[in-house]
Amino acid sequence: RVEERLETPSLTLRTLRHLHSEHPDWELRLVIGSDVLFESHKWHAFDEIARLAPPFVVGRVGFPHPDAPPPVLPDVSSTRIRTLSSQDGLDARRELEVYVPRSVLAYIREHSLYR
Numbered sequence: 001r002v003e004e005r006l007e008t009p010s011l012t013l014r015t016l017r018h019l020h021s022e023h024p025d026w027e028l029r030l031v032i033g034s035d036v037l038f039e040s041h042k043w044h045a046f047d048e049i050a051r052l053a054p055p056f057v058v059g060r061v062g063f064p065h066p067d068a069p070p071p072v073l074p075d076v077s078s079t080r081i082r083t084l085s086s087q088d089g090l091d092a093r094r095e096l097e098v099y100v101p102r103s104v105l106a107y108i109r110e111h112s113l114y115r
Contacts, residue, residue: 013045016052028053033060034068074099085114 003010030053040046059071076099084092
């Protein structure tokens, strides 16, 4: 919810700076998928992000990287979840229920997200 109060567009660096200023005693870490390691040059000030919150890298299926562990999570992405959420039908609903808690699915439907 902190990002609701910050300047837009939302940037990870802004969020981390805010959290650091509000909680200077916290040791922040940024959880990223190994796919991000290939695109960190596209992020705004990734070096400063990494300084404020050293990345904790999680392996992703299809994105092997020498600085990442092997994947342990299912082959799913936020893009896939949004796509499934925009579809009607039993197959999409069943697949969503594998990855997303029912309370989150109810919220998505209640607020007509991803439509």
